[in-house]
Amino acid sequence: MKANENNNNDLDEQSVLKTRMKKIKHKIAIISGKGGVGKTLTAVNLAISFALQGHKNRVGLLDADLHGPCVPKMLGMDEQKLRVGPVGAFPAVGPLGLKVVSMVFVLEGPEVPVVWRGPIKMRAIQQFLTDIVWGELDFLFIDLPPGTGDEPLSVMKLLPELDGVVIVTIPSEVSQNVVEKAITFSKQLNVPIIGIVENMSGFICPTCSNETQIFKTGGGQRVAEKHSVPFLGRIPIDPRICEASDRGHPFILENPDSPAANAFAQIVDKIKKYIQNKEKP
Amino acid sequence: MKANENNNNDLDEQSVLKTRMKKIKHKIAIISGKGGVGKTLTAVNLAISFALQGHKNRVGLLDADLHGPCVPKMLGMDEQKLRVGPVGAFPAVGPLGLKVVSMVFVLEGPEVPVVWRGPIKMRAIQQFLTDIVWGELDFLFIDLPPGTGDEPLSVMKLLPELDGVVIVTIPSEVSQNVVEKAITFSKQLNVPIIGIVENMSGFICPTCSNETQIFKTGGGQRVAEKHSVPFLGRIPIDPRICEASDRGHPFILENPDSPAANAFAQIVDKIKKYIQNKEKP
Numbered sequence: 400m401k402a403n404e405n406n407n408n409d410l411d412e413q414s415v416l417k418t419r420m421k422k423i424k425h426k427i428a429i430i431s432g433k434g435g436v437g438k439t440l441t442a443v444n445l446a447i448s449f450a451l452q453g454h455k456n457r458v459g460l461l462d463a464d465l466h467g468p469c470v471p472k473m474l475g476m477d478e479q480k481l482r483v484g485p486v487g488a489f490p491a492v493g494p495l496g497l498k499v500v501s502m503v504f505v506l507e508g509p510e511v512p513v514v515w516r517g518p519i520k521m522r523a524i525q526q527f528l529t530d531i532v533w534g535e536l537d538f539l540f541i542d543l544p545p546g547t548g549d550e551p552l553s554v555m556k557l558l559p560e561l562d563g564v565v566i567v568t569i570p571s572e573v574s575q576n577v578v579e580k581a582i583t584f585s586k587q588l589n590v591p592i593i594g595i596v597e598n599m600s601g602f603i604c605p606t607c608s609n610e611t612q613i614f615k616t617g618g619g620q621r622v623a624e625k626h627s628v629p630f631l632g633r634i635p636i637d638p639r640i641c642e643a644s645d646r647g648h649p650f651i652l653e654n655p656d657s658p659a660a661n662a663f664a665q666i667v668d669k670i671k672k673y674i675q676n677k678e679k680p
Numbered sequence: 681m682k683a684n685e686n687n688n689n690d691l692d693e694q695s696v697l698k699t700r701m702k703k704i705k706h707k708i709a710i711i712s713g714k715g716g717v718g719k720t721l722t723a724v725n726l727a728i729s730f731a732l733q734g735h736k737n738r739v740g741l742l743d744a745d746l747h748g749p750c751v752p753k754m755l756g757m758d759e760q761k762l763r764v765g766p767v768g769a770f771p772a773v774g775p776l777g778l779k780v781v782s783m784v785f786v787l788e789g790p791e792v793p794v795v796w797r798g799p800i801k802m803r804a805i806q807q808f809l810t811d812i813v814w815g816e817l818d819f820l821f822i823d824l825p826p827g828t829g830d831e832p833l834s835v836m837k838l839l840p841e842l843d844g845v846v847i848v849t850i851p852s853e854v855s856q857n858v859v860e861k862a863i864t865f866s867k868q869l870n871v872p873i874i875g876i877v878e879n880m881s882g883f884i885c886p887t888c889s890n891e892t893q894i895f896k897t898g899g900g901q902r903v904a905e906k907h908s909v910p911f912l913g914r915i916p917i918d919p920r921i922c923e924a925s926d927r928g929h930p931f932i933l934e935n936p937d938s939p940a941a942n943a944f945a946q947i948v949d950k951i952k953k954y955i956q957n958k959e960k961p
Contacts, residue, residue: 432793433748434715434826435850466827467714467858477857510860512713512828514868517798520829545715545826546747547793548801569716572926576758577748579791587795607888613919615926638894645853645896 416529416557423459423536425674426558427593430585431567432577434545437598437634438567439469440644441666442542445565446497447649448667449538456496457537461527462503463554464544465513465520471503475647480504487532494649500531517549524553547584555588562674563591565631569599570618578619582626593673594629595619596666602636603658629673632666634659697810697838704740704817706955707839708874711866712848713858715826718879718915719848720750721925722947723823726846727778728930729948730819737777738818742808743784744835745825746794746801752784756928761785768813775930781812798830805834828865836869843955844872846912850880851899859900863907874954875910876900877947883917884939910954913947915940 420426429442439462446460462470471477471491479491481504490498502513502523515523533539541558543551555561564585568578578595585592597619603610613636623630637659643650651660701707710723720743727741743751752758752772760772762785771779783794783804796804814820822839824832836842845866849859859876866873878900884891894917904911918940924931932941 433750435717436715439854466829467861469714469854469858472854472857509857510864512861512865512868514828514833514865516830516833517801520798547795548747549797549829552795552797571922573720573750573753573922576753576790577750580747580793583791584793584795587793602883602892602894604885604888604890605892606890607885609885609887611883611886611919613883613917614922636894638892641852641854641895 412525412529416525419529419531419533420558420560423533423539425537425562426539426541426560427562427670428541428543428551428554428564429567430543430551430564430581431545432547432579432581433568433574436545436567436569436574438545439464439473439542440640440650441565441567441596441598442540443470443473443649444651444663445667445670446538446540447495447651448663450495450497452667454537457535458495459490459498459500459533459536459539461539461541462499462501463524463527463541463550465502465515465523465550466544468502470499470542471501472647473644474499474649477503477509477647481531484532487530489532494652498533498536500527520549521553524550525557528557547580551584555590561590562677563593565593565596565670567596567598568619568622569614570597570612570616571614572618575618575622578622579626582622582628592628593670594631595623596631597633599636600633605638629669631669632662634662693806693810697806700810700812700814701839701841704814704820706818706843707820707822707841708843708951709822709824709832709835709845710848711824711832711845711862712826713828713860713862714849714855717826717848717850717855719826720745720754720823721921721931722846722848722877722879723821724751724754724930725932725944726948726951727819727821728776728932729944731776731778733948735818738816739776740771740779740781740814740817740820742820742822743780743782744805744808744822744831746783746796746804746831747825749783751780751823752782753928754925755780755930758784758790758928762812765813768811770813775933779814779817781808801830802834805831806838809838828861832865836871842871843958844874846874846877846951847909848877848879849900849903850895851878851893851897852895853899856899856903859903860907863903863909873909874951875912876904877912878914880917881914886919910950912950913943915943
C-alpha cells in the first residue's frame with residue numbers, strides 16, 4: 400500500500416514536472432569541471448544578455464549550486480525570499496524581470512551551510528523544477544556546481560529535453576584536464592555541448608595597459624579543438640567584474656563597452672545561432 | 681547471516697582504518713566553500729613546506745577531490761599509478777618523498793570523468809584511507825573538494841581525530857558568504873578551525889609594479905575576525921604560480937624568495953604553532 404502511494408506520488412510529480420517544463424522553450428545548463436572558473440558569472444551575464452535582447456520577463460535562472468549559491472549576491476537579490484502560494488512557490492524577480500531560484504532564498508542566513516549528501520540534493524533539485532511556478536519562459540539557464548556528481552546528474556536526468564550545456568573553464572593547464580572530464584561527462588550522457596567559454600583569459604594592467612597572462616591563454620580553445628567542440632569565446636580578467644558582482648550589479652549592464660562585455664556579446668550570438676539551427680525543421 | 685557478515689566486514693574495515701590512521705601523527709584537511717580559490721595550491725605547497733622543514737618522506741597528501749583531482753598535475757605526477765601489493769595499495773611518491781593518493785592514479789585517462797553519486801564517493805574515500813598503505817607519517821594533508829557535501833562529511837566522519845581544517849578563500853565578497861558556510865559547517869561538526877588563508881589577494885603588474893586588487897583584498901581577514909577564527913595569511917596573485925603548477929613544479933620550491941612563498945612560510949609557522957600548542961600537556 401505504502402509502496403503504491405509512493406509510486407503514485409512519483410507519477411504525480413513527474414507529470415507536474417513535465418507540465419511546468421513544457422512552458423519553458425529552451426533550457427541551457429552552465430557546467431564546469433573545476434570550481435571558481437566563473438561559471439556563475441557566465442550564467443548571470445548570459446541570462447541578463449538574453450533578457451536584454453528581446454526576452455525581458457521571459458528568462459529564468461536556477462542556481463543549482465546547493466552548497467555555494469552565488470547567483471543572488473551577484474544580482475543584488477540576497478535579501479529576497481521565495482513567495483509561496485497555493486500552487487507552489489514563485490521565483491524571486493531580479494533585473495529585467497529575471498526569475499531566479501536559489502538555496503539562498505530558502506536558507507535562514509548567508510552563513511548557514513547546506514550539509515546534505517547526494518540523495519537529498521537530487522530531491523532538492525527536483526523540487527526546484529517541480530514545485531516552483533516558473534511560468535511561461537523563453538529561456539531557463541541552470542547554474543550547476545563544479546564537477547560531475549549528484550547535481551549535474553540530477554539535472555540531466557530530470558531534463559532530458561535540455562538544449563545543451565555551456566562549459567566554462569580558465570586557460571591554465573591544470574584546468575584543462577578537468578574540463579575534459581566535463582566534456583566526456585556530457586558526451587556519455589548524450590547532452591549536446593553548445594560550446595566552451597574561456598574565462599580569466601589575460602589581464603590588462605589598468606595603469607600601464609600591459610597584458611599579463613595570469614592563468615595563461617588559449618587553453619579553452621585548444622581543448623575545444625581537440626574534442627571537436629565549438630569554442631564560444633574568451634573573457635579577459637577585469638577587476639570591475641569582481642567589483643560589480645560584489646555590489647550585485649550585472650557586469651555587462653554597468654560596463655557595456657568593455658572588452659569583457661564584448662566577449663559576452665559574441666558568446667550570446669553563438670548560443671543564439673545554435674538555438675536557431677536546432678529549431679530549423 | 682548476510683547482515684552479520686556485512687557487520688563483520690564493517691568492523692574489520694573500521695579496525696584496519698584505525699590501525700592505519702594511528703601511524704599518522706597529524707591530519708589536516710584543506711577545505712573551502714567555493715571552488716577555484718586555490719585549495720589544491722595551498723594543500724600542495726603546505727605538504728611540500730612541511731616535507732622541506734624536517735619531515736622529508738614523512739608527509740602524505742590525499743587528493744579527496746574525486747571529480748576534479750588536480751594534485752598530481754601540480755606535482756608533475758600525473759603519469760603515475762598506485763602500486764598494489766598483498767597488504768593494500770601504496771601511495772605514489774612525489775618530490776621530497778611526498779606520499780600522494782589521487783583518483784588520477786586510478787582512472788584510465790585524464791579525460792575520464794568520475795560520474796558518481798554521494799554514497800559511492802563516501803565508499804571511495806573510505807578505501808583511500810583504509811586500503812592504502814600510508815605507513816608511518818608525521819602529517820597527512822587532505823585536499824577536499826569545494827562545498828559542504830559528501831566528501832567533506834565523509835572525511836570528518838571517518839577521521840574524528842582530525843587536528844583541524846585550513847579554510848581557503850579569495851577576498852571577493854561573493855566568496856565571503858560561501859566561506860562563512862564552511863566555518864559554520866566545521867563548527868557544527870566540532871572540527872577545529874586552524875585558520876583562514878586568503879588567496880589571490882592583489883596582483884602586482886610585472887611591467888609597472890602597480891598593484892591591482894583584481895578580487896579586492898582583506899575579505900578573508902574580515903570573515904576571520906567576524907567569526908573569531910585565526911587568520912593565517914594572504915597569498916598574492918603571481919602568474920608564476922599558474923605557470924609552475926602547470927609544469928608540475930611546486931611553486932615554493934621554484935620561487936622560494938617570492939612574496940607568495942613568504943606568505944606560505946608564515947602560514948606554515950602558524951600551523952606549526954597550532955600543532956605545538958595542541959601537543960602541550
